[in-house]
Amino acid sequence: MKRLLMIATCASMAACTGHLPSTQYxxxxxxxxxxxxxxxxxxxxxxxxxxxxxxxxxxxxxxxxxxxxxxxxxxxxxxxxxxxxxxxxxxxxxxxxKPKPAPKPKPVVIQPKPAPKPMVVKPEVIALDGVFFESNSANLTASSTATLDKAVEALKKRADVKVEVAAHTDSGGKASYNEHLSGLRAQAVRGYLVSHGIDATRLTAKGYGEASPIADNATKEGRAKNRRVELIIK
Amino acid sequence: MKKLVFLVLTLCLFAGTASADVEDRANAVLASVEGNQSYEAHFARELVAIAEDELGHGEASVARAFMDAAEKYARQAGGK
Incomplete structure (x- = not known):
């Protein structure tokens, strides 16, 4: 009996050292x-x-x-x-x-910039009002010198620019003659400018004849306007 | 006969000691993880609850086993 009780006691003591169950059910x-x-x-x-x-x-x-x-x-x-x-x-x-993933940003389509339009730089044109020639001649009238002297002063102030002296006629007469005459007149003006101190290398001269009218050649006033000399700044 | 009574008393005393032991350990575990919101701390608290439940059903050995596990996780939780 004693032995039985001892065994029971030991069994009870041993039972006290438990362990966690297995979860593999x-x-x-x-x-x-x-x-x-x-x-x-x-x-x-x-x-x-x-x-x-x-x-x-x-x-x-x-x-x-x-x-x-x-x-x-x-x-x-x-x-x-x-x-x-x-x-x-x-x-x-x-x-x-968990935050939802941010929506993918839309792809940014970079539109190519349109090619810049070629810049058209209008040449600066200075009308030499008051410059006149004798009829059918490239001889400058005396009254023209006042305008030309002002032009000389202006060109001296702008020593960095090159200038084309452009002469035009009205449509009276033959076009070829007008072109020849306008060429001579342009040369005359250039000569005046050079003789008054403007570097010849800065100046060119060209006669356009009747090709570039700015007014109606049918009227007297129009024809007067078309007969002109201009300085084209290059 | 005296020896028999002694053994029975010893068993009863042992059972009582086991109960007190588990309760003390439960209190210690709960105190150590008080305010701790980690998984280990929560799990330690849950294991303590099971241990106390099992102790209430007279399952001292099972309660001890769960308490051992509770203490282990309380240590992992790092206390307060």
Whole structure:
């Protein structure tokens, strides 16, 4: 009898060194999967309380399954359901907390800038009003010198520019003659400018004849306007 | 007969000591993770609850096992 009691005592003492139950019951498959799903969603960080509860319920259920009685089976079922609910809650919390990836920005289409239109720089044209010639001649009238002297002063101030002296006629007479005459007149003006101190290399002369009218050649006034000398700044 | 009584008393005393032991350890664990919101701290608290539950059902050995695990996780949680 004594021996029996000693054995019972030792058995009781040994029973006190318990260990956690194994969770490898098939009944735990659902809760195990739910826990894994929550873990994969990062529940240890985003839903630690819910995940811990689910894990604990799983462990507790495993213990009840270890016990094996019908009462323990019922307890295990309750714990399994509760654990799965907690795991699902953890998963839902984590997936809801994760910010949706920002929509991809629409590709930026960079439209090539339209090629700049070639800049058309109109040459600066200075009309030498008051410059006249004797009829059918390239001889400057005396009154023309006042205008030409002003031109000389202007060109001296703008020593960096080159100038074309352009002479025009009206449409009276032959075009070839008019072109020849306008050429002579342009040369006459150029000669005056050079003789008054303008560098000859800065000056060119060209007769355009009747080709570039600025007024109606049908009227006297128009023809007077078309007979002209201009300085074209290059 | 005296020896038999002694052994029974010893067993009862041992059971009582086990209960007090688990409760003390439970309090210690709960105090160490108080305010800690980490997974390990939460899990330690859950294990303590199971241990106390099992202790209430007279499962001292099971309670100890869960308490061991609770202490382990409380240590991992790093206290407060």
């Amino acid at each position: 098939s009944e735990l498959d659902d809760v195990r999967a739910a826990i894994q799903k929550a873990r994969d969603a990062g529940a240890e960080q985003c839903a630690p309380a819910e995940l811990a509860k689910a894990e604990a319920r799983q462990l507790h259920a495993a213990h009840e399954l270890d016990e094996g009685s019908s009462y323990d089976q019922d307890a295990a079922s309750f714990l399994i359901d509760d654990g799965k609910a907690s795991a699902d809650q953890a998963y839902a919390k984590c997936t809801a907390a």
